[in-house]
Amino acid sequence: MLKSQQEIENKYKLRATELSGTIDGLKKSIDKLSMVRIALLLVEIAFFVFFLQSANDTEIFWRGSLLVLPIAVFILTVKKQNALSKNKDYLSSLLWVYENELALCRGDENKYAHGENFKEENHAYTADLDVFGRSSLFALLNRCSTKVGTERLAQSLALTDTQEGIIARQEAIVEMASHIDRTFELRANLKGHDVSQIEQIKQKLKGLLAEQLKFTRNKPLRLYVKILPYVASILTLTAIIVGGKLWTVLMLIAFINATLTLGQGKKINKVYYGFSGGSALLNDYAAAIKWTEEINWQSSYIKSLFSSTKQVSAQIKKLAKIIQAFDARLNILLSAILNFFFLWDLDCCIKLDQWNTTAEVENGLDRIGYFEELISMATLVHNEPTWTFPLIDEGFSLSATELGHPLIKQVGRVYNDYQLETQATVDIVTGSNMAGKSTFLRTVGINMILAYAGAPVCASQMRLSIFKLVTYMRIVDSLKESTSTFKAELNRLKMILNTVKTTENAMVLIDEMLRGTNSRDKYLGSKVFIEKMIELRVPTLFATHDLQLSELQATHSQTVRNFHFDIQLAQGEMSFDYKLKHGPCSTFNAAILLKEIGLVLEEEH
Incomplete structure (x- = not known):
């Protein structure tokens, strides 16, 4: 354990400097890949002009094959660039966490919430003792991004526990402080997200979702949605080769699917409402929850925060994957193609119904808030090595x-x-x-x-x-x-x-x-x-x-x-x-x- 505040400040400063260097390197790599994407676009145009100059079937075949190469490399480049961008965003959040700790060591304000909304003039002591608001005890402690975390921290300062409960919390905070470096990773995963959206998702999982998905439990509908991608793919390939009336059959299927999608449109919209654009948020929450699952916790207080031994993080990642697929409807052209030929939105709704494990996921999302509150206290232990547990x-x-x-x-x-x-x-x-x-x-x-x-x-x-x-x-x-x-x-x-x-x-x-x-x-x-x-x-x-x-x-x-x-x-x-x-x-x-x-x-x- 670090023995002085100067050592702690130096640690934060060193880590912030290292992260800044890494982020600068990632930015340069992302910029290079942007140039590669432009170059690939120019190559594709050149290949297309080359293709148009084909003199016979042989040239059409091999010159046409060349058109695929820049596209394939372009897709791989975009995938690599997205991965680097995501890593840069995460490291930027981690840098923010360390810079905030460094600022606090130097006497600046905490960038987390100060708890103004918890002020209560008639409380027995919080107003008199500067518990909430600017330059308050809450502002000194708070490292919470979630609604549950901030509310739990406020509650711990405004209410008094039993002797047994206080001792159990002390043990939990000491254990959390022993993993302090990894808590910064959890905080980085949670930073910057819309708190109201995760609360909206939690409310949806509590009961609304199961009710809204009832229309998907029609066996013939499920069977049709399941086999449709195979049927549509086979018919499309056959139509390309054979042609003729198969195109008419495909158009008829597209018309039926469009009618079915539009007919269930209101129900689909209700299911989707609240999830829109939430896949990134859920993935980051899943990463945070996974951290809590990886450690073999010993304190009874932390153990009590787990309602089951199941990997909730994996379940949330599955949900995030479904929502990411569902978000295709945000692109009107892509949504039309996917729904007319594959009933994409209905398929996503059915997958949501098959996934539905709401109680465990809700507990996992709430658990993050309880961990944040403990992390707030553990950070105080780390930053104030001369303080003592009473x-x-x-x-x-x-x-x-x-x-x-x-x-x-x-x-x-x-x-x-x-x-x-x-x-x-x-x-x-x-x-x-x-x-x-x-x-x-x-x-x-x-x-x-x-x-x-x-x-x-x-x-x-x-x-x-x-x-x-x-x-x-x-x-x-x-x-x-x-x-x-x-x-x-x-x-x-x-x-x-x-x-x-x-x-x-x-x-x-x-x-x-x-x-x-x-x-x-x-x-x-x-x-x-x-x-x-x-x-x-x-x-x-x-x-x-x-x-x-x-x-x-x-x-x-x-x-x-x-x-x-x-x-x-x-x-x-x-x-x-x-x-x-x-x-x-x-x-x-x-x-x-x-x-x-x-x-x-x-x-x-």
């Missing part, structure tokens, strides 16, 4: 050594130690503006979220039991809902009180309570709330500017603890070390900051 306790505990905020860049991150007592306490954190109170509360909360998701935490060591986390930090008014700041605060407090009264393992994080009212009511409201938390034995981290609240320790010595963040003053200049210290704060910076803008408090005269 121990999940039973009972009541929370202790952390060198705990830092995961969304703050390593160069500016400050680490603190923190530990709960063996019994619930209200820990009052006082301090100056900008000294670090709010960040510390968010540091504790966001690392708890990571821990409960089975991910590593930004700490050298962490041990905690499972708490129902509830926060009160970013309270805003709402013109749309005619809600003042104070009313919004009351609504949040009501939610917290309802939660802690009905939940045995609640933990509360509060940053500056009751900002929307006067200082006296603010103090009294905060005091009574703290006393309520003491009464209910709910562990609480309570950040405040109100130094008077720290005096509650005198009357509640066993259940109230004081901590603070202070400022350092040197020659009139302020500095912050952002380190958590015991006891109430003794220095504040409001007077200094006001003085800098020309407002001097009266007591300083």
Whole structure:
């Protein structure tokens, strides 16, 4: 395992450079083949002119034979060029994956979704702890391209699992991290596809397809479609040699087939709807699923994602092959020829009905999303080698050594130690503006979220039991809902009180309570709330500017603890070390900051 972020960054940079070189080489090869195709076209024209100058039957035969050679080479050239183009596209996606990781190492934004659509202001903690949106925990973690993957990642950050479930996820994430280099291949196969189309295909496979294919289960129809290609081919060859009335028979068959195709047109269109142009997407999903099938997974969590031992990837490739054939109908001229002589669309529908193994395929497509979510966590393990997996306790505990905020860049991150007592306490954190109170509360909360998701935490060591986390930090008014700041605060407090009264393992994080009212009511409201938390034995981290609240320790010595963040003053200049210290704060910076803008408090005269 790589030991430092610099080593990781160098690895991504080297791989990106190698891929760029390979892609440039492929582009040159593709350009050369394009020139070969033009040359073959010119040769074919020359051969055709040569053929037109034939003087006798012998010359017509051998000169006509020459016409086949450029066409054959042209077909092989196109096939080779398509293969190179497909490989170039895949390597370009793989390059995008590595460049994105390199950008993240350098502090740039993640190019995967940031989870804006999962924001929920009334959630117990996600809005306060920057879980979703730009510069969020979701944005840090997300490596998901599928709808199932992004939804599963959001769920793992917004809901708390059981102790057994968290430990199982930790094992799965560690195992996934041991295959990290191959996970980039899976991500490259999934990049750039239309998420809505795969969801549409999944919905179709759930039940619509079987119903839509009922019309193909006519035995005479199936027999006719099966033998038609042989009959049409034999008749065509015979007509070329013999001629005569056989051409009339062929035209009659074409008319019957056209009538049959048009008569079943609506039903065929319903079957085809949703699959159009989906063969490339299905092939890439099949490649991604095949990767998940090739490894002998050991963790129970990953094993549980497989509903059967069948190779779902092979089934999806078969589906992709049928859809690729079905896509011939997108070319009007080609579609007419294939349907009039071979009932091509009906044959594709029959093959779909014979293929139909929807339950297993649906599970395989969903499994990709669950793997993406694990890969997101495993990538964090790889990119942050100094982070550690927390121990999940039973009972009541929370202790952390060198705990830092995961969304703050390593160069500016400050680490603190923190530990709960063996019994619930209200820990009052006082301090100056900008000294670090709010960040510390968010540091504790966001690392708890990571821990409960089975991910590593930004700490050298962490041990905690499972708490129902509830926060009160970013309270805003709402013109749309005619809600003042104070009313919004009351609504949040009501939610917290309802939660802690009905939940045995609640933990509360509060940053500056009751900002929307006067200082006296603010103090009294905060005091009574703290006393309520003491009464209910709910562990609480309570950040405040109100130094008077720290005096509650005198009357509640066993259940109230004081901590603070202070400022350092040197020659009139302020500095912050952002380190958590015991006891109430003794220095504040409001007077200094006001003085800098020309407002001097009266007591300083």
